[in-house]
Amino acid sequence: MRSALLSLAFALLPVSALAEEPTVTEARRAQLESLRAQVAGQIQLQAYDLLDELVFSWLEQPVFALDTPVVLADVSVPVGFGSGLQALIENHFAALVVKNPRTRVLLAHCPQCTSVVVHSGAKGTIISRGVDEPEALSTAGALSGSRHALFLDFEVEGAALVLRARITALEPALPIVYAKTLSTSTSSAALLRTADRLKSATEARQEYLDALQGRSLYLVPVRIGVRSYAAGSGQSIAIPPFLWLQVGAEAPLTQARAWTGSLSLGVSWMPQLHVGWMVQGRISRLLSGSVTSLTRPDLYGFVGGSVLSIHGLSALVFQDQVLDLRDVTSQLLGVDPQALFGAVQLGLELRIKNRMGASVFVESLPSMNNAPSIGRYVDLGPLQLHSLGVEVSFCF
Amino acid sequence: MELLLLILLMPLPVFGVRANDPIAGPWQTKEEARNLECTRLGQSRAHELHPDQVPAPPPRGASGVTDALSCTQRFMRYGERPDRDEVILSSLSQTVGEITQVASALGSGELTWHVDAFYPGPAVAAKISVTARTQLAERGLKVSDRVPVLAAGDIAVLGRMPPSKAYPLACARYFAQGVLEERDAFLGLMIVDARETQLHAGLCMRGEWRWLR
Numbered sequence: 001m002r003s004a005l006l007s008l009a010f011a012l013l014p015v016s017a018l019a020e021e022p023t024v025t026e027a028r029r030a031q032l033e034s035l036r037a038q039v040a041g042q043i044q045l046q047a048y049d050l051l052d053e054l055v056f057s058w059l060e061q062p063v064f065a066l067d068t069p070v071v072l073a074d075v076s077v078p079v080g081f082g083s084g085l086q087a088l089i090e091n092h093f094a095a096l097v098v099k100n101p102r103t104r105v106l107l108a109h110c111p112q113c114t115s116v117v118v119h120s121g122a123k124g125t126i127i128s129r130g131v132d133e134p135e136a137l138s139t140a141g142a143l144s145g146s147r148h149a150l151f152l153d154f155e156v157e158g159a160a161l162v163l164r165a166r167i168t169a170l171e172p173a174l175p176i177v178y179a180k181t182l183s184t185s186t187s188s189a190a191l192l193r194t195a196d197r198l199k200s201a202t203e204a205r206q207e208y209l210d211a212l213q214g215r216s217l218y219l220v221p222v223r224i225g226v227r228s229y230a231a232g233s234g235q236s237i238a239i240p241p242f243l244w245l246q247v248g249a250e251a252p253l254t255q256a257r258a259w260t261g262s263l264s265l266g267v268s269w270m271p272q273l274h275v276g277w278m279v280q281g282r283i284s285r286l287l288s289g290s291v292t293s294l295t296r297p298d299l300y301g302f303v304g305g306s307v308l309s310i311h312g313l314s315a316l317v318f319q320d321q322v323l324d325l326r327d328v329t330s331q332l333l334g335v336d337p338q339a340l341f342g343a344v345q346l347g348l349e350l351r352i353k354n355r356m357g358a359s360v361f362v363e364s365l366p367s368m369n370n371a372p373s374i375g376r377y378v379d380l381g382p383l384q385l386h387s388l389g390v391e392v393s394f395c396f
Numbered sequence: 397m398e399l400l401l402l403i404l405l406m407p408l409p410v411f412g413v414r415a416n417d418p419i420a421g422p423w424q425t426k427e428e429a430r431n432l433e434c435t436r437l438g439q440s441r442a443h444e445l446h447p448d449q450v451p452a453p454p455p456r457g458a459s460g461v462t463d464a465l466s467c468t469q470r471f472m473r474y475g476e477r478p479d480r481d482e483v484i485l486s487s488l489s490q491t492v493g494e495i496t497q498v499a500s501a502l503g504s505g506e507l508t509w510h511v512d513a514f515y516p517g518p519a520v521a522a523k524i525s526v527t528a529r530t531q532l533a534e535r536g537l538k539v540s541d542r543v544p545v546l547a548a549g550d551i552a553v554l555g556r557m558p559p560s561k562a563y564p565l566a567c568a569r570y571f572a573q574g575v576l577e578e579r580d581a582f583l584g585l586m587i588v589d590a591r592e593t594q595l596h597a598g599l600c601m602r603g604e605w606r607w608l609r
Binding site: 042079080156161164165168173174181256 | 471
């Protein structure tokens with residue numbers, strides 16, 4: 001019984017293998033189609049780019065002196081590609097010509113031009129496309145006023161896509177009145193220009209670079225930050241955090257923005273507690289690479305120095321001595337306490353495209369080493385970190 | 397154990413560096429590498445084309461690497477089109493450019509140029525002739541889109557002859573039948589043997605055929 005079952009299984013094996021073959025073939029075909037679609041997507045963008053360049057050249061140097069009807073006689077796509085790509089190219093070209101009347105090319109509708117026509121004459125009967133036999137079209141009155149035919153031919157040559165455009169006069173000799181070959185640059189991405197504001201490849205690329213690199217060399221950063229100070233030893237009351245708004249100017253110290261410097265003015269206000277002013281200078285160094293990235297956030301490390309002036313009750317915190325009778329008397333007389341001190345900053349900033357940033361920093365207040373109300377987050381002997389802060393910045 | 401782990405981890409930086417290398421290796425197969433087309437570019441040009449990957453050249457110059465190898469996949473990979481078509485089409489501009497350069501130098505005077513290509517695949521034949529016409533027109537020559545044709549009887553006879561005799565005879569027939577005249581030049585591009593991948597060309601002027609390549 002067992003041997004009979006085994007024999008049956010062996011007999012059925014080739015049949016089952018045959019049954020699976022169409023499935024495998026279908027899967028391979030689907031995979032091939034998917035790959036081909038990806039390639040077609042790339043070719044489509046490159047083809048659009050070449051068409052943009054062609055129409056832009058017509059804007060710069062029109063082929064015709066006056067508005068001239070032209071029949072789009074043929075669009076041929078690279079060998080191996082189908083009519084889908086052809087339709088996309090035709091549509092894009094028509095959109096370009098319609099949106100750019102300064103090319104002096106008017107697209108004319110001539111279905112007979114691209115159809116097969118049969119013409120019998122003294123030399124015999126000729127079967128051809130309409131555009132190849134203009135006498136036949138002329139006799140049939142099918143030219144619709146257009147006397148020129150445009151041919152667009154795309155071909156893939158290795159990694160480059162080549163466009164060959166030619167305009168033929170629809171007269172018996174079929175002379176070519178215009179011809180141009182355009183090729184994609186090796187491995188450069190399509191520029192994706194808008195159809196209604198065509199510009200040269202150089203201008204389009206420069207715009208692209210400008211958009212990536214930021215608006216200009218000089219920036220106006222607006223920073224909103226919070227500083228919190230460590231409470232002094234034995235102090236039961238925590239020091240409220242100080243909110244600062246800073247506005248300044250930032251300039252690159254090197255071309256690639258690897259080093260930048262900034263100077264800013266800041267203000268802090270808390271009702272009934274204080275009004276504060278600050279002048280701050282910073283030097284930042286790019287840590288995440290040698291040049292700013294065009295596609296990823298950049299990490300900067302910075303050191304800075306600032307001078308702060310606090311007026312109001314909060315200034316009492318920044319006294320480097322215990323409150324005495326003179327301080328209390330001044331307060332009773334309505335004289336606002338004030339504090340003027342310097343700070344040294346060290347921090348990290350994560351910046352996105354020179355437009356937004358977030359930073360975290362520590363500050364040392366050298367003149368506050370003996371202040372009873374100010375404590376230390378970290379005490380490294382000569383370097384004591386009294387303050388922690390975070391900031392968000394927007395650059396204009 | 398630690399030593400073994402260290403030995404295993406040592407090649408990692410090398411593999412990391414080779415991730416962007418266009419040669420075949422752990423990151424890409426030989427077939428993928430074969431389908432890459434690479435060009436060496438100066439740093440400024442490479443930065444212009446790939447600003448996100450190549451930094452701008454430093455203003456004071458650089459002592460290190462100053463160029464980049466830019467690689468891109470071929471649009472049509474090897475094997476997607478018939479091999480002969482692929483070879484012909486991949487170098488179409490260059491090959492036809494060489495032919496039209498020689499032809500335009502030989503064709504003196506005010507000539508009207510006609511072009512036709514003789515290739516087994518009509519789609520590829522059309523590409524060859526379009527390339528030649530466009531290039532001749534770009535050289536400032538007077539080019540016609542009209543293709544000279546012979547009568548069916550002529551073609552039947554020519555089809556039975558070897559190419560070395562058929563093309564000169566066809567040229568003579570063009571002239572004898574008045575399809576081509578004194579001021580016409582006909583440039584024919586063809587493959588002579590179905591197994592070859594090199595384009596040949598001949599020029600027909602005043603009924604005389606001359607092989608260019």
